[in-house]
Amino acid sequence: MDARTDKPRTRIQIRNRETILDAALEVFSQYGFRGATVDMIADAAGLSKPNLLYYFPSKEEIHVTLLSQLMDTWLDPLRALDAEGDPVEEILAYARRKLEMSRDFPRESRLFANEIVQGAPRIGASLSTELKALVDDKARVIAGWSAAGRIAEVDPHHLIFSIWALTQHYADFDVQVRAVLGPARDPLREAEVFLDSLFRRLLLP
Amino acid sequence: MDARTDKPRTRIQIRNRETILDAALEVFSQYGFRGATVDMIADAAGLSKPNLLYYFPSKEEIHVTLLSQLMDTWLDPLRALDAEGDPVEEILAYARRKLEMSRDFPRESRLFANEIVQGAPRIGASLSTELKALVDDKARVIAGWSAAGRIAEVDPHHLIFSIWALTQHYADFDVQVRAVLGPARDPLREAEVFLDSLFRRLLLP
DNA sequence: TTTCTTTTTGACCAAACGGTCAAGACCACG
DNA sequence: CGTGGTCTTGACCGTTTGGTCAAAAAGAAA
Known part of the structure; x- marks a missing residue:
């Protein structure tokens, strides 16, 4: 079961995806997309880089997820x-x-x-x-x-x-x-x- | 004579520094500091990367030059x-x-x-x-x-x-x-x- | 416990990056 | 012409970056 493609199923997936998105929001909003690095986001989320990439397939995917969630509520x-x-x-x-x-x-x-x-x-x-x-x-x-x-x-x-x-x-x-x-x-x-x-x-x- | 430290002296230096700053303005304003690369600026200026770095000692120096020139007129x-x-x-x-x-x-x-x-x-x-x-x-x-x-x-x-x-x-x-x-x-x-x-x-x- | 799945990680890779360097091309001037 | 300084460049270097992978650790279910 790939945590990156399907909707989150386990509690750990839900918790970690939330943590990652919050950390990514912090980093992206401060440094922009290219100014942010996966390592910075992983650090802010308290995860290792490979572990972060277990939940999202790429840096860009995190960014897109944030933006589309945002457009909704904005x-x-x-x-x-x-x-x-x-x-x-x-x-x-x-x-x-x-x-x-x-x-x-x-x-x-x-x-x-x-x-x-x-x-x-x-x-x-x-x-x-x-x-x-x-x-x-x-x-x-x-x-x-x-x-x-x-x-x-x-x-x-x-x-x-x-x-x-x-x-x-x-x-x-x-x-x-x-x-x-x-x-x-x-x-x-x-x-x-x-x-x-x-x-x-x-x-x- | 170092074209990067002293005030520009020759016509070529004056022309190329202007070209570089204009190209850098284009690129920095579109991609931000970290999103811009020296290669992109060099391409936009029609110069090779080492040639560009002959006129400015670093990417950051170009950025700072632009910003301080800007603050003045802004x-x-x-x-x-x-x-x-x-x-x-x-x-x-x-x-x-x-x-x-x-x-x-x-x-x-x-x-x-x-x-x-x-x-x-x-x-x-x-x-x-x-x-x-x-x-x-x-x-x-x-x-x-x-x-x-x-x-x-x-x-x-x-x-x-x-x-x-x-x-x-x-x-x-x-x-x-x-x-x-x-x-x-x-x-x-x-x-x-x-x-x-x-x-x-x-x-x- | 055993077994199966999910989660985590250290080691690694290829590409992109900022920057250097020595040598060649060009140019002004005597 | 020659000569000395200016300008340009191909090759190169160390680091950072996004991303992979196999294997180990941790859970879940019986």
Whole structure:
């Protein structure tokens, strides 16, 4: 029975695959795909390299597994945007959820950023299908709110981009933000207040 | 005479160092430091590997040269923010200049993004000195405008972060933006309009 | 216990990598 | 032309890297 091809069956397989993916997330998000080595991941996971390769057939397979698991949960906040809710509050809540993800899952954010900055060689396809479909759908909802005069007139796609840019910035550029603000301040708490008022001013009709 | 230590003297040295730095910018910005190989840079520059290493002593030296050249020009738009000018127009002009840099120098933006996302291992020091000093200085200017009621009350540091995030997003996440918008649209022209109105709404008292 | 499967590992390999070196090609200048 | 410095290169080296393999260790089930 090959632990690398079939779904994990034993408790040891489940535990070790989880350990490996967590270690790989740590290493990949910090050094990028090519900057990370199998040895680094194995060390971080507390396993020997051959043992790690018993659970995943290759370094690339680990990376792909991480990315596809990520894409799934990464878009949940946008999926939750409710066409029936109050427009301004829905959009603000979306921005707030995205900012929470920057705070709670900065490694995931940086893994994604690394992939996109380098041209999305491994997930490019799903961007123009899966992601585009979802964004287009929600953009239509926002455009409807605009047309009905319930929020100001804004390009819905760029509104969504601005939420991504502003929230992910606090995870992806964390070092820079902290270097500039100095040690006494709390970037993500401040960002919550700032972004809330920014999007409120932008959206109020 | 060592072409690697002294300032370039001959025309050939000047030309080849320029060619190499341009090729290295292309490769580093696409693959990151560890993802780039000396052979890739040499190929892109049309030189043999030993010949390239005749002009720069190491791969790291090329990278450092690029980054320090970049830091210099990267902050020019912010330096140009004039305390004596019209507050809203000054800030809008800054955002516009930054967006132009995303359009005209996307490789530089991605080189920087790669460095920061991975924890700024090579320029971390100058972030908390050079960069922080400049930002703090300009933040004081903006705070003055706020206090005088000439723009709305905003946290000046986070205002600057928001300009960075929103403008660099269009260079760093270019693939994603284009994948979502589809082929018929012009992201950077649209962004200009969108950001202009966003910051206008945010800043008007 | 015995037997069978799953898990772990030390030793190893081929390719890729950053970098060196000695020697040849080229070029400016007298 | 010749001569001295600049530029270029093929061959090479030690290390790192992703990955393999046979065999040993550890579990599971009877």
